[in-house]
Amino acid sequence: MSIVHGIKRLGVLSAGQMGTGIPFVSAPHAKSAHQVSKDISLIDKLLAKYVSKGPIQPSDAEEVRARIQTVDAIEAMRDVDMVVEAVTENLDLKRAIFREFAAKIRPDAILATNTSSISITKIAGAVIPEGVPAAGEEEGKAASGRVVGDLHFFNPAPVMVIWLFTKLVELISAVQTSQDTLDRSRAFTEAREKEVATSQDVPGFVSNASLMPSINEVHHDTSVYCLYGGVATRDDIDKTFRLDMAHSMGPLQLGKLL
Numbered sequence: 001m002s003i004v005h006g007i008k009r010l011g012v013l014s015a016g017q018m019g020t021g022i023p024f025v026s027a028p029h030a031k032s033a034h035q036v037s038k039d040i041s042l043i044d045k046l047l048a049k050y051v052s053k054g055p056i057q058p059s060d061a062e063e064v065r066a067r068i069q070t071v072d073a074i075e076a077m078r079d080v081d082m083v084v085e086a087v088t089e090n091l092d093l094k095r096a097i098f099r100e101f102a103a104k105i106r107p108d109a110i111l112a113t114n115t116s117s118i119s120i121t122k123i124a125g126a127v128i129p130e131g132v133p134a135a136g137e138e139e140g141k142a143a144s145g146r147v148v149g150d151l152h153f154f155n156p157a158p159v160m161v162i163w164l165f166t167k168l169v170e171l172i173s174a175v176q177t178s179q180d181t182l183d184r185s186r187a188f189t190e191a192r193e194k195e196v197a198t199s200q201d202v203p204g205f206v207s208n209a210s211l212m213p214s215i216n217e218v219h220h221d222t223s224v225y226c227l228y229g230g231v232a233t234r235d236d237i238d239k240t241f242r243l244d245m246a247h248s249m250g251p252l253q254l255g256k257l258l
Contacts, residue, residue, distance in 0.1 A: 005187035007110070011077035013097060014086035017042070018114055022084055027067040029192050040070055074104045082188065084150070086114040094118060095126035102127035102143060110181055112150040120149040120174035120201045145178035149201070150185040169194045172201055 012023050020042045047061040056064075077083055083105055085097050094113060101111045113123055124147035128140040149172030169189050173182055186196050199206045232240075238250020 005184045005191065007081040007184065007188045009080040009082075011080035011083035011105070012086060013074065013077075013083065014114075016086065016088075019086040022086060022114070023068050024064075025192055027064045029188075040068065043068060074100050078105055080105065080109055082110040082112060082150075082185075084112045084114055089115060089118060091118050091122060094123050098123055098126045098147065102129075107143075109146065110150070110185060111147045112185065113147070115149060117204045119203070120147065120172050121176065123147060124174040124176045141176065144174070144176035146181050147174055148172070148177050148181050148185050149174070149199075150189065167193075167195045169196055170206065171196050171198045173198070174201055 010023065010026050012019050012026075014020075014022075020040060023040075024043050024046055044065070047056075047065055050056045051058050051061050071077060083101055085094060085101070087093060087097065094115065098111060098113075105111070111127065113120065115123070124144040127143045127147060129143060149170070171182065171186055171189065189196050197206060234252050238253045241247040241250040
């Protein structure tokens, strides 16, 4: 059965690369995308690049750009259907932001985080009203049930073309996340022509829990042996992974971008 996500207005809290990219890929599928930022010049550059390369026409670029607005405060996003936080990986900061979301954004909006490793359950706990003892209480359950780890798009963000065309988005449920929130988040993500992989709320989820140890091992062990031992050059290590193991890029190249 097809789920109607109902997300026509999207808010994004971030001025960074991920915060720029999310409204960029979402704007064609939402009536408006609001971003808390004073500078979205990167979006203009991306649109100009896509027009010059041919994937989109100037009229398409103008339509997408017209849907993206900058705002100066969370209060200006009160009426969005979903808001995505994409700030630095700091639990205290994220919890403070989600407390603001809960207070200033309409109570039926989905509150999503783009974290790559922090517990969604801990973030969701920040929106439970003061004085409510646990998410098991009806009021606390309703508040925290709208929090989801959605839109975990993948770096390397600096290679924006790679990032925009990466098909995978992780969807992570907190202990408190409601089924309706999950279903609508999945439907909206799929509407943006992304594949969804679901994960339990564990450190690093699936992607980083699997990826980072292998990258760290290559950097600290294998690369030391191969590079400094003269076994292979950096380029040849990465080439082996690309051509022999069908990786899109080698681990040393990827590690420099993360």
